[in-house]
Amino acid sequence: MTEILEKIRLTDSYSNSYIILCILAMAITTFLPRYLPMALLKKKTLPHWFEVWLHYVPPAIFGALVFPDIFLKNNELYIALDNIPLLTTLLIAPIIIKTRSLGAAIVCGGVVYGILQYLL
Amino acid sequence: MITITQRVLKRVSPIVVGYLVLGMACGMLGEKAGLTPGIMLAMSILVYGGSSQFIGIAMMMQGASFFSIGLTVFVVSLRNALFTSALAPYVRQYRDSFTTLFAYGLTDECFAVNLASYQHDKDWLPGEAMAINLLSMGTWALSNAIGCYLASFIHLNLALVSYILTAMFLGIWSNYMSSRSLVISGIGAGILSVFLATIVPYKLHIVLATLLISGAMAALSIKGGRHD
Numbered sequence: 001m002t003e004i005l006e007k008i009r010l011t012d013s014y015s016n017s018y019i020i021l022c023i024l025a026m027a028i029t030t031f032l033p034r035y036l037p038m039a040l041l042k043k044k045t046l047p048h049w050f051e052v053w054l055h056y057v058p059p060a061i062f063g064a065l066v067f068p069d070i071f072l073k074n075n076e077l078y079i080a081l082d083n084i085p086l087l088t089t090l091l092i093a094p095i096i097i098k099t100r101s102l103g104a105a106i107v108c109g110g111v112v113y114g115i116l117q118y119l120l
Numbered sequence: 121m122i123t124i125t126q127r128v129l130k131r132v133s134p135i136v137v138g139y140l141v142l143g144m145a146c147g148m149l150g151e152k153a154g155l156t157p158g159i160m161l162a163m164s165i166l167v168y169g170g171s172s173q174f175i176g177i178a179m180m181m182q183g184a185s186f187f188s189i190g191l192t193v194f195v196v197s198l199r200n201a202l203f204t205s206a207l208a209p210y211v212r213q214y215r216d217s218f219t220t221l222f223a224y225g226l227t228d229e230c231f232a233v234n235l236a237s238y239q240h241d242k243d244w245l246p247g248e249a250m251a252i253n254l255l256s257m258g259t260w261a262l263s264n265a266i267g268c269y270l271a272s273f274i275h276l277n278l279a280l281v282s283y284i285l286t287a288m289f290l291g292i293w294s295n296y297m298s299s300r301s302l303v304i305s306g307i308g309a310g311i312l313s314v315f316l317a318t319i320v321p322y323k324l325h326i327v328l329a330t331l332l333i334s335g336a337m338a339a340l341s342i343k344g345g346r347h348d
Contacts, residue, residue, distance in 0.1 A: 018180075018186070019180070021186040022189050022190075023167065023176075025186045025187070025189055026163075026166075026173070026176045026193045028190070029172075029191070029193045029194035029197060030167050030168065030169040030193060030194075031224060033194065033198050033199075033201040033204075034197070034200040034201070034224060035223045036201070037201045037204045037223075038205075038207070038208050038211065038219050038220075038222070038223040039216070039219065039223070041204075041205055042208060042212055046205055048342075051205075052338045052342055053334060054199075054202050054205075055302075055338070056301070056302070056305045056333070056334035056337040056338050057198050057199060057202075058198075058202070058292075059296040059297065059305045059306035059309070060305045060306060060308070060309035060330040060337075061195055061199070061309070061330045061334075062290075062292055062293030063293065063306035063309040063310035063313070063329075063333075064309040064312070064313035064325070064327075064329040065175070065196075065286075065313075065326055066286055066289050067309075067310030068317045068326075069282075069285075069289075072318075075318055076318070084279075085286060088283060092287070093290075096290050096291060097294055099294075100291075100294045100295050101291060102291035102292060105288065105290050105291030105294070106141070106284055106287050106288055106291060108287070109284055109286070109287025109288075110280065110283070110284050110287065113279075113280055113287075114277075114280060117279065
């Protein structure tokens with residue numbers, strides 16, 4: 001075991017320990033939000049303010065993730081006709097809002113983005 | 121602990137198909153971030169959160185610190201607290217070891233299937249609920265490893281893959297647009313996130329924008345005395 005670790009350390013020390021740290025950080029932070037409510041709520045209920053706050057978190061996180069993806073390029077505001085992510089999003093938004101389907105979003109997004117990439 | 125019945129297979133099949141495609145895409149992205157199929161498999165089991173894994177990998181490619189990756193993934197995973205809170209009443213009588221594993225394997229899709237099953241079938245078994253989660257997890261982990269393995273043989277259009285990730289977020293987001301205040305919360309956080317991205321270091325703009333806007337919306341809602 002130590003031999004293997006040593007070999008890993010010698011070949012690619014920075015990126016391997018980095019990868020392991022990142023994965024551990026993600027493992028803990030994905031587990032806790034799922035586990036804690038279920039463990040605590042087996043006995044009692046959530047405080048009201050917490051429940052109200054949780055209600056607003058999901059749309060906020062997805063808005064916060066999507067907007068920089070489509071409006072920024074190299075960390076600068078990029079609103080132009082050749083901004084393919086922005087154009088694709090505007091084109092597929094009506095379909096996504098109508099179907100509310102993850103599958104439709106991915107397929108339409110992929111196809112439209114591919115076509116625009118080919119055309120522009 | 122696991123009961124595989126016909127209705128389990130019927131209800132889990134759409135999830136399996138979706139996870140196969142999405143998992144392969146995630147594995148391919150992982151390969152670009154320098155991960156091997158083995159690490160990808162381990163990560164998918166340890167982390168097991170579709171969007172959090174995608175985000176984590178995307179941030180790793182940009183060399184973000186593990187602290188800010190952990191924090192972002194935490195906020196992304198917070199919505200799972202909603203899911204396990206909603207299912208808690210149904211699993212009250214089960215053992216703690218069962219609920220721990222059950223909570224661990226609960227995703228957006230498995231939550232939707234299990235909640236509907238608990239509501240419609242009075243005889244929905246704990247083993248069946250667990251089977252939905254574990255079959256989905258197995259599919260996800262394997263397709264991640266396969267995607268990672270295949271990515272070394274095929275040329276990947278990285279811009280397209282990263283847009284598919286954006287499209288995935290759009291798809292999940294659309295399910296949270298059921299009222300005006302929820303739409304405002306999303307768009308408000310989006311605008312703030314764009315603004316903060318240019319001035320805040322370590323990719324913390326996502327977390328900050330989310331917490332500030334959702335907190336403000338919750339405060340307004342509690343003060344105004346109305347909830348939707």
